[in-house]
Amino acid sequence: MNRLRSWIRVVLPHDAALAVSIAIYLLMDFVFGGLRIDDEGRDVVFRVSGLFLPIAACLYGGYRVYLLHPIFQNSYREWLSRTPWSGRLPLPLGPVHLVTQDAVLMLCLTALALWRHPPVAFGFDPLSIPLVFLMTYEASVAVSLALAKEKTAAYLAAFGIGLMLRLWSMHLVEWSLLTGAAVYAALRYGLHRSFAQFANWNSPTLYQRLTGSAAPTSTMTRAPTDALGWPYDQLRPVPPHVGIASRDGLILSLLTGWRVYVVGASFESLGGQFNRPTGEEFAVLACCVIVVATVVRLGRYCAGYLPPLMLRGRLAMGRLIIPQYDKVTVASLVALGIFALAIALERHLLIAPAALYPIATTGAMLVLLGGGPSLRDWRLTGGHRLAPGIHYSEGRLWKRL
Amino acid sequence: MIIRGFGFCSPQASQELPMINIVDLTQHYGVRPILSGVNLQVPTGTLAAILGPNGMGKSTLLAAVAGVLTPQKGYVEINGRRRKESVEAELEIRRQTVYLPDRPWLPAQRTGREFLLGVGKIYGISDEPLFDHINRVVRLFDLEALAHSPISSYSAGQQKKIALCSALVTRAEVLLLDEPFSGGLDPSGILALKSVLRRLTREHGATVLMTTPVPEIAADLADQLVILRDGAIAVAGSLDDLRQFADCEGDLSEVLERLVSPETLAHLEQYFAETP
Known part of the structure; x- marks a missing residue:
């Protein structure tokens, strides 16, 4: 049992988060029970708690990347940069790529959906649970790759996730999952390439990456060069790189x-x-x-x-266009x-x-x-x-x- | 050399290229004209002080020189490059210039030393000289003990001092300072700033354009005095030039009264005459 627990804990959220999730699910199941909805003469039992399962899968997909990927965790990334870790080695806090444990967790959620909320009662295909997880997970990995400047894989994933959504809306869940698998292959390649370049990430914060402000280059020069107030931020001699490259704009x-x-x-x-x-x-x-x-x-x-000149000044001076x-x-x-x-x-x-x-x-x-x-x-x-x-x-x- | 408001002096007339060249500058705030056809040249290594009554456009003129405002008419050149003419020219001007408004917004949560480091870094100063300069400048303004505290804990005068320190650590060739001596500077701070500005201009070739409402400071420091009145330069030159122009042998306060507000003495007499 302990071995199983240790095995699954590699990707499992924190105990408290897990306990709160289970409590919410049980509470919803207990409070709402089964609502009977008359739909074209058929009695349908609809359990509100069933909605919790795809939401949980969605949150888990985001958690898997956001908490375990060093690009989103400044202290984790900085600590890693001071160790001999390289992209070829496993990440110490847990893998970012998908592992068997993820599949087991998704199987459990899907099985629970089939048992407590069969398709006719659940409202949509239980296979949607792993699909929702996959879409959130892949979207989060795509963001991480964009931040790590692995844009090709990120863009591929962004287009692929759109296709997954379209197939899902056409009730082609299996095809959507297959597309998800293809997108994952592209993302896995992107992850491999981005981790191989870890030494060149240069430790900018997520804020710096999003705002384009200068990244520190060494401990000695780790002076904050953004948010220096007025007038330095707007009159700085070397303005931060802003704007979007034409290729990125097109894509x-x-x-x-x-x-x-x-x-x-x-x-x-x-x-x-x-x-x-x-x-x-x-x-x-x-x-x-x-x-x-x-x-x-x-x-x-x-x-x-x-x-x-503001509008009043323009009108008064007859300079409507400047x-x-x-x-x-x-x-x-x-x-x-x-x-x-x-x-x-x-x-x-x-x-x-x-x-x-x-x-x-x-x-x-x-x-x-x-x-x-x-x-x-x-x-x-x-x-x-x-x-x-x-x-x-x-x-x-x-x-x- | 006496320069009157409507531009007796042109770049061609000057012996060498002025560091700051203001040509026919006109600035409106909405419908209210603030500056009208201002021409001024400040040679390299000169400390020029802009004086004048409140609301006459001293800060507006400085802001236009600093690139904060785009004048409706006319232009500003710094070291031969026209402001906002091209990206390259503007970047070069920014590298050579530092502007300190009357009330800058300081990053309240950062320590004084972090702030100075950040400012030095954006001006491309390398680590060792920057650290050394910061140590010297905080010592000069008696901020050593406070340098590691957040700026939010500074008094108004200390905030003014750290803002002045930031302008100095940039090592810019042109300093545009809006009322640098106001804002609660203590006597030692005033003395330090006076000495620094004097030595920067005379020994290091820096050019300073500053505004001040205090004639004594301007008379003590400035090589060139610029008197603004009704949005135009009434007169510009050395103190002797101004005396000659005003036909007055007194100090700068007296000269200013004659040039800018001759009615002040009359108002004073009226005030006491009408007191019951």
């Missing part, structure tokens, strides 16, 4: 369009079950994505970089224009929304990610007025709030 645009298609098609399938008109899901999704991306782009460019500053809005306006054009095309040329809106989203994202001016050029040469951005205040922000 991310295609990926966003693909995801709009996948999610839209999934919603369409759901809508079809309730005999609702279909097609508008794509327009709504594309609208949400484009508007959010536009707002994010404008926020990224304009936070702390204000116009030389080309030096207003050029920053051109890409956003073009992106919104692409969406408007897509609506017009759908109405007048009756082009299928499932094709039109993902393509429109891809086009809009291309403009938003790749349209000029580049963030670096804008910050250094734009006709703006610098204002201490709240994201630079660090500490002062709390006082001001």
Whole structure:
């Protein structure tokens, strides 16, 4: 028994987390019991506690990567960098790649679903449990690979997970699992390559990687070079590398369009079950994505970089357009224009929304990610007025709030 | 040499390239004009002080020189490169320049030493000289005991001192300092700063452009005095030049009264005359 316990503990979450999870499941099962739902003359027993199982699988997928991958754990990574550990050796706190124990845990959850919540009562295929785990796990590994600059595998996984989601929404769970296996093969190769490069990770924090701020190069120079307040953060002589490379911009645009298609098609399938008109899901999704991306782009460019004249000043001085500053809005306006054009095309040329809106989203994202001016050029040469951005205040922000 | 507000001096007239060259600079805040057609040249190794009544645009002029503002008209050149003209020019200017606003935002949770290290690193100063410089500068401003404490625990005067230290550790050739002597500096801090600025300009060739509302400090330190009035340079030059221009042999306060606020003495007389 002890051997079995030691064996499974390699990947098992902390005892407390495990105990809380089991308690929640039992409590839900006890409180809600079986709800009887009359569906077309058939008595269906639906157990709310059944919903807990895919959620648990999803959380476990994230935990497996987030807590065991050194790229997400600064102290773990720094400690590893001071040991003779290399990518060829097993990770001391547990493997990031999938192991037999994961399969056993998923089998247990699936068996529990089949026993307590058979398909007809459960609402969806119990095979969805390992699928949900696999999707969350693979998405988390893809993020880790993107941070470790193994972008090819990360992008492959991002596209593959979209396909898994699409197949799942078409009730082709087995095919979705097969796709997941193929995605895992790509990720495993990426993991192998990223761990082989561990010595070159250079110990930047996740925050530094996400914000692009300079990474320390040695203990002696481990001085914080970000969040130095006003005016150093905005007037620094060597601004941090910001912006997205054109190749990444292209792939991310295609990926966003693909995801709009996948999610839209999934919603369409759901809508079809309730005999609702279909097609508008794509327009709504594309609208949400484009508007959010536009707002994010404008926020990224304009936070702390204000116009030389605000609206009142422009009206009073008859300078409604200030080309030096207003050029920053051109890409956003073009992106919104692409969406408007897509609506017009759908109405007048009756082009299928499932094709039109993902393509429109891809086009809009291309403009938003790749349209000029580049963030670096804008910050250094734009006709703006610098204002201490709240994201630079660090500490002062709390006082001001 | 006396320079009047509307640009008697052009780059061609100068013997050598000025370190700071402000050409026809006009700046509005909304509809309110702050600076109008300002021309000014500050040669290398000069300490220039901008003086003038409150709200006349001293800080705005300095912010425009620092690249914080984009002027509606005109431009600023630092060491022959025009601000914001190109990425390369702007980066080069930033490497040569440090700007310290009147009230900088300091990273409250960091220690003074961490902050100075960070500032030194972004200016590309290598480790050993940076550590050495930080030790000397915190000693100069009597911050040695506090250097390892978070900045949030500093008093207002100590925060001013650490901000001044940060400007000094950059080793920038051009220092743009907005009211460096205000903000609660104690007498020893004022003395230290005066001495440092004087030696930096005279012995190390640094160029300083600062604002101050205190004529005594400007008279004591500055090689070039720039008097702003109504958004334009009323007069610029040495103290003797200003005396000659104002036709006054008194100290800088008296010269300023004549040039900028001749009505102040009259208001004073009125104030006491109307007291019952």
